[in-house]
Amino acid sequence: MHTSYTPILVHSYTPLYTPSDMTKQRSLIWHLLDVVLNIVIIVGIVAGIRTFLVSPFQVEGDSMLDTLEHKEYIIINKLAYFIGDPTRGDVVVFRPPSDHKKHYVKRIIGIPRDEVIIRSGKVYLKTPESEKAVELSEPYLNNHNAGHTYAHPPNSGNTGEQRFTVPEGHYFLLGDNRQGSLDSRSFGTQNSGSAFVPDKDVKGKVWFVALPISKIHVLEVPSYSF
Numbered sequence: 001m002h003t004s005y006t007p008i009l010v011h012s013y014t015p016l017y018t019p020s021d022m023t024k025q026r027s028l029i030w031h032l033l034d035v036v037l038n039i040v041i042i043v044g045i046v047a048g049i050r051t052f053l054v055s056p057f058q059v060e061g062d063s064m065l066d067t068l069e070h071k072e073y074i075i076i077n078k079l080a081y082f083i084g085d086p087t088r089g090d091v092v093v094f095r096p097p098s099d100h101k102k103h104y105v106k107r108i109i110g111i112p113r114d115e116v117i118i119r120s121g122k123v124y125l126k127t128p129e130s131e132k133a134v135e136l137s138e139p140y141l142n143n144h145n146a147g148h149t150y151a152h153p154p155n156s157g158n159t160g161e162q163r164f165t166v167p168e169g170h171y172f173l174l175g176d177n178r179q180g181s182l183d184s185r186s187f188g189t190q191n192s193g194s195a196f197v198p199d200k201d202v203k204g205k206v207w208f209v210a211l212p213i214s215k216i217h218v219l220e221v222p223s224y225s226f
Helices: 020-051 079-083
Strands: 056-060 071-076 091-094 104-109 114-120 123-124 162-163 172-176 202-211
Touching: 056 202, 071 091, 079 202, 104 114, 104 123
Parallel strands: none
Antiparallel strands: 056 071, 071 202, 091 104, 091 202, 104 172, 114 123, 114 162
16 A cells, blocks of 8 residues: 655745844935935025025125225125124125116215215215214225215216215115226116115125135224214
8 A cells, every 4th residue: 555645845935124134224214314314404504604694705896996806705794784784884795776686895885864975086974973074084995096986987087076865774885996886876877766775785794805815804894983
């Protein structure tokens, strides 16, 4: 008598992912999430710094010679005007009333309620506290521009008197290269019709020149004795 034998095949099961693999996969996912989170945080910090603290700009043109030169990189301090107001003598970056798509860099000459007077190639200032206009001492002007602040156009040689009373919340600005700068003398003659820059368009105070390295220096605010 024969007994038939049918073998039973037992298949071994090998899981696609071992516990070790699963742990490594979760670790990789958390690592990627950590990298993405750090990038988001860094971008947010940089954006916050550029929006509220400091921001780089490149000077275009020669309107601020000799204080600033064409193609120099400058760092502007935005925080200064979040916690305080622009003052006379500050060199600032702003949007001109004639073209809000651009940024200009000029020097603040008159603040709200000042009367700026240009005559005989010189600048005079009458503040709310003063009884008469006083000639502005401007040591930052080079020999080509000292005593040569003219009516628009800036190289006209027109020494006739012009008076500008600065309204509240606005500023009167001039470039240090007085014979080669489109500034508050010219803004009023353009489509905007206003010689003055509102405070909301003043983006920051020029803190220092960053490049080229050979010209790194902090800008000092002149003392006008007002």
